[in-house]
Amino acid sequence: MTDTHTLIESRPPSVANLFLERVAATPDIEAYRYPVPSASGSGPDDWKALSWAQAAERVYAAAAGLIALGVQPEERVALAANTRVDWILADLGVLCSGAATTTVYPSTNAEETAYILADSGSRVLIAEDAGQLAKAREKRAELPDLAHVVVIEEADAQPAEGDPEGWVLSLAELERLGADHLEKNPGCVKERVAALRADQLATVIYTSGTTGRPKGVRLPHDNWSYMARAIEATGMVAEEDVQYLWLPLAHVFGKVLTAGQIAVGHVIAVDGRVDKIIENLPVVRPTYMAAVPRIFEKVYNGVAAKARAGGGAKYKIFQWAAGVAREYAKVSQDNFKRTGSTSVPFALGAKHKIADTLVYGKLREAFGGRLRAAVSGSAALSPEIGYFFAGAGIHILEGYGLTESSAASFVNPGESYRTGTVGKPLPGTEVRIAEDGEILLRGPGIMEGYHGLPEKTSEVLEPDGWFHTGDIGELSADGFLRITDRKKDLIKTSGGKYIAPAEVEGQFKAVCPFVSNVLVHGANRNFCTALIALDEPTIMGWAKEHGLEGRTYAEVVATDQVRALVDGYVERVNEGLQRWQQIRKFRLLPRDLDIEHGEVTPSLKVKRPVVERAFKDLLDEMYAGSREA
Template identity: 80%
Template sequence: MTDTQTLLETRPPSVATLFLERVAATPDAEAYRYPVPPQSGEGPDGWKSLTWADAARRVHAIAAGLIDLGVRPEERVAIAANTSVEWILADLGVLCAGAATTTVYPSTNAEETAFILADSGSRVLIAENAAQLDKALERRAELPELAHVVVIDAEDALDESGDGWILSLTELEKRGDAYLAQHPAAVTDAVAALTKDQLATLIYTSGTTGKPKGVRLPHDCWSYMARAIQAIDLLEPEDVQYLWLPLAHVFGKVLTAGQIAVGHITAVDGRVDKIIENLPVVQPTYMAAVPRIFEKVYNGVAAKARAGGAAKYRIFQWAADVAREYAKATQNSMRLTGVPSAPLGLRAQHALADKLVYGKLREAFGGRLRACVSGSAALAPEIGYFFAGAGIHILEGYGLTESSAASFVNPGENYRTGTVGKALPGLEVRIAEEDGEVLLRGPGIMQGYHGLPDKTAEVLEPDGWFHTGDIGELSPDGFLKITDRKKDLIKSSNGKYIAPAEVEGRFKAVCPFVSNVLVLGGGRSFCTALIALDEPSILDWAAEHGLAGRPYGEVVASEEVRVLMDGFVARLNEGLQRWEQIRRFRVLPRDLDVEHGDLTPSLKLKRPVVEREFAPLIDQMYAGSREA
């Protein structure tokens, strides 16, 4: 039996068990770092640490507090909060109490929050602050099963009801400590009683259409994921992970399970606007992100070079081309010979570009970054090759909420940009012959959708095969390439199939100003695109081209920007088949975002929503054509 088989086959029934084992094995090792804003409100944040033993004390108190509140095995406790160390401790407390966590994005509105709380039957809500509490208060009459709300930041969250419905996290922990004084084995007994098939997490898919569905993930999903991540040696005990991803999303959640198995340090701060500031301070060796973050970094670096003048921008463009060529050469060499190498002349150019450009880029990431994992959506290959050539290795991965996030990931040194890597050990994969859909089977697959047996039957076969809805290709040596979502494939009126995500990814690599792009053309005779521009980048460009001081809306509506985009679309079309080419486009009057409902909280494009919102612009593009 191999070490990998041993890790998987001897996995405990739950991550709660793994957590107690981790605490026993390395109690004094650093587990978490978290920011502490200065008391003055000005200046950089300080950072504090928790050892595994420190974390365990708080986790036990939270778990015992929930038990004392009457929470019973598999009953749901919802968490509506931004990513923080308290989120992780609360989640572990829920699991160690034998209950199940319902995740709620803090950006979710009151109506949808109430739907999730009611549909899940959540007994307790752990809310970040008064703003999250207010969503529950607003709909309290619709939530008869919600017995308590626990507020993390409780300064402004006073319980005026007088019935003890609201309490602070500090009060919950004090209550737990008192309960443990009377019942010292309460938490360890609750963990020991867990079985692998008990519900651990109910994650509601943010959904690009319709109401969210609750994905039921039992304890065994997370225990398997933790051991599988440990088995592939992606992470080491000495690593420092920077975690900012939303923990309400399965991608962020799986990272917490992997950390417990490996035992490395995690620096936690969910404030996206602090990423650039935090990286040089935290100096992570490992970080996971969604493609939009890498796109914004790339666009920002390009904009900074452009602002430095024509010569500096030419150097950046040259260095970017060298990075891509170098990455492709070394990855191809690694695939063929097992050793990364490049021609002598290219190596010399790369060394010079490293001194001029790449070294500064790596310093911006903290200078110690060994690898990044990108998931949740497709990363444009040309952006991936750029970072790879610059020494920032982005290991693309793939998974869904229904498969506990991590199904595929690129192997460390042998990664291949443009693929999502190989299946985790213990996972079966096959490609459907009739339409190329990716099918998965293994311990990470969900039990089903909460209370929706018909929806479950649509995607989960009786023998365990899960239909992902993604179209993919599997190489002979097991590397998977996702080409598009099955439902997003466009079929033109001429009968040609187009993968919009692939075209959109290529445009993001060509145009440094783009924030989001939506390719259209289903049932039409040609393709069009809606283009949303990154505000800081396009305003910097505008200042250099006679449009200084004008607001974003006026800049993106200008003839100058239309001509600029026309040039980028022409460059895109050079590399596309005739039927894929963008014949017409419109620049949107605003960027797409979560607040307007254009993107999911994990920054996936809600295509139907955007198409409805900007239907007049789409109609304009097809006006006068045969199908208009």
């Protein structure tokens, strides 16, 4: 077996090279699985499969089609679509043509989409449907470089009056154009791949900044080739695995998973419809999946709500089982850290066995019954929720990275994972902690810089390659990293005490099964407050049981009953906090935070400044009459 160092150091220049190697090695093995509506139009979707050879046929055709349109190496081709197999094939087509992908979230409005297309200088836009096409058409006057829009949904690829000739075509037409071009120039795609350099631009991903315009992160081919090999080297994923991929591919977390899959050669089942996750899991039966903390929080809250709806006895059993799960996980992880064994005392093991029969087994079945590991990233997972799932036999391996580090810089190692940490650095990545606690990274995954913004690049990237993450963390003696907060999110009270709001927020999420989002505020104030948004299905179920049926969500959260309910959880959290960390006042929001209002990113991270501006009146109200008001 090739050792880790050799595997990484001998990496090819690009994931496009890895793709060609993969197709040659396992042409007939299943690569992708994707849903199509059932023939009857009702009932569950049918799932189709593509082998590596079948995928390659479409990838080469798309690449040759772009070449035929005149796209040159390193020119940008934007992709605005939801997570689907066509996204992956189109992205590989862009890479194999020598061009670079600009990723665009499909939820991005027309104005910001136009900014990204113009700033990146994208020559072609691959758009999912009529809605994405309409954004480009609306702003066409501002996009002189945009020569073509390729629409994935063939029926939506309709030219309109005023469109330049050939400006709109379907993805199927692009692939047919490419197939014709390949007939005349059979080596054109492989020649483009052979000419790729490691330092050549592969991707521009725009960060969804909390203030101002997003910045384009320039990621060369070597970033992805390194990531693919590093993921392979960890041994976390094997060729026989089935991965369920629903994460947005415009986000670096989703995209890095596609690179790792090509290196390892396992199956990916692709469906970005978040509302289909619960339905899909028992069908796909994944052995491995990645998600953001919000998904695990929703599953946990959903299980708790279902138990509560089953009556007092069922809810007590669930609460007992949840406590056993957490204790079991903590004891077994502590034992492994000390002795290398996950053994637990006999009495705890006996309780765990009963709880497994009553609760955990059903939870694992909801995930398809075969889930070996789940990776959580993009934001911090509450340790108490992590311990619950660990004790229930669903092993959540937290990882850490940024768009600027090609997503995966740290991940928890398989059996020896530690809940509450993001694990160890990937092979080839260096880490150090600055004097002020900031995490610095260096290695082949670090970006080239921000597109067209040399001053912004120099602010975070030192000449010797060290990247300033903006996150605060601690390294254990044996190399496990714990993130404590974003450097810019640390708040200092008017009394001079520093508070990591994410830590308090995580503890609240662990005790309150009704919460959707929570934001702790207290910078330059003499006490902490919180803005709390509740999970609508969960609180509406509770409302129905408590005589509040027929009211809207906003009316329910405004009632004294719900305020008293949440107040109980606030008090529970406060019991475990230092005095200056405690939530002294809170307000329940009349709606949840969402992408549409710009309050959360597409990867569901809360944008603190946006939320604080949107609900300034509620914050001011809580501090009215206090000494600093």
